[in-house]
Amino acid sequence: MNCRSFSTQSKPKPKVSFLNLQGSGMSAIERLCLEEALLSHDPLKRSWAIVGTHEPRYNSYLPNPEFNTSNESCLIIMGVGAGGKPDSLLDIEKVKRDGVLAVKRFSGGGAIVVDDSTLWTTFIGRNDDFPHVDPHSESIMAWSANDVFHKVFANMKADALHHNIISSEKKNMVMDTTKSCQAALDNETSGKHPTEDNSTLQTTEMPDFALRENDYVIGERKVGDNAQLIVDGAWLHHTTFLWDYEEENMSYLTLPSKRPEYRGERDHDDFLVKLRSTYALGDDNSSKRAFFYHVKCAAFEAFELEEVLLKDAMKVVDDLGGMKAWFEGGCRTKILDL
């Protein structure tokens, strides 16, 4: 772990188990099952920080014929209330026509579409570990924004600015000699340097991360969706950040009747923003890894972190009879019959 700790806190940090699901082959459905098991059935009553993406092609832990026949490009996940009224949030005809699977999750909130470019973070907090966080939605979101995601996006922004500067310098180096000389002459006349112009321009084009009403935003645009489940003695807060998405997939979602005030009448394309448009570092895989690295660094700073392997976390599910038995039994994640 190479994260530098800037913490000057003298009070004890919450003990949190860190689970990295990148490359695990775990799909969103399986992850939801695992999360609920860890929240409600972990015999050690641990707090957790979990990161990863949706990897739909494997379903290694929960083989199900419906998963194999469905459209693997994306998955629709609906909140506990929204799942009871899918026709109010989904273009049902289109979803059925394209064979997209829709599931109901255990937490609140509306409908989201996830694919392999969705960046998923989850925090499970035990009240005993987090006495400074009231187990209510507003408090949990304020804590996550202030203690975790502000730092994550500040680091993402710094990375992107640095990357842009390096890229600009490289681009300048391959310019035609005549043009470069002319450009240098022009800049000397105007008193500006090209890379300084680019970085200044980039800074002003990079709005800051913020919590707006109940959403995480970059500027005026929503950057991901989040939801919570609150139980006796603990809470779960999970977020899906939009690194990228297919516009076609977003068309499965209709404009919800209940919307945050700042959204206005904007449709999904105008309301949402892809993180890669602001924070890309070249190839997508490196950029996504960088995001989770910064989440881990923020977690390292905020918590007393212990890394846990997936096979050890899965013991909680194994004690419930295994993923299949848990999914078909008490687990609240269910496939919706549209």
Add this chain to the structure above:
Amino acid sequence: MASAATMMLRNATRRSFVQMSRFNSPAVGSFRMLSSIKFAETHEYVKVEGNIASIGISDHAQTLLGDIVFVELPEVGDEIEKGETFTSVESVKAASDVYAPVSGTIVEVNESLADSPELVNEDAEGKAWFVKVEMSDPSEFDDLITPETYKASLHED
């Protein structure tokens, strides 16, 4: 429902609440002649008439939750067990588990909450009951907290 207030309540005064509740129970033999109300530490209430308990969340709980947008109703015939989750309510973004304050069989569900979940915010301890339960162990009602003790605990926060 659970909150930091619940934690304090539970840790500090559990035994005394149980003792006080039994002393104050209006039970007459195995019947409870009058409609009486008591609360659970997790902010559910129980109103009893005969052997039927009406269960919902307290007015304090709905204030903590904010605007209720959905109540996940169980079905008539479902068995519920004291202390176990039997339903959940959703406020913006957050689903919160609701715990059974007494055990029994659900005999009626408040269907009006399906279309009007906001009733919980308007009249949590009146019209917005969630379920009616035929109690399997009426003595469980005696273990609950009186309204006076419950309200006093809220002021301690």
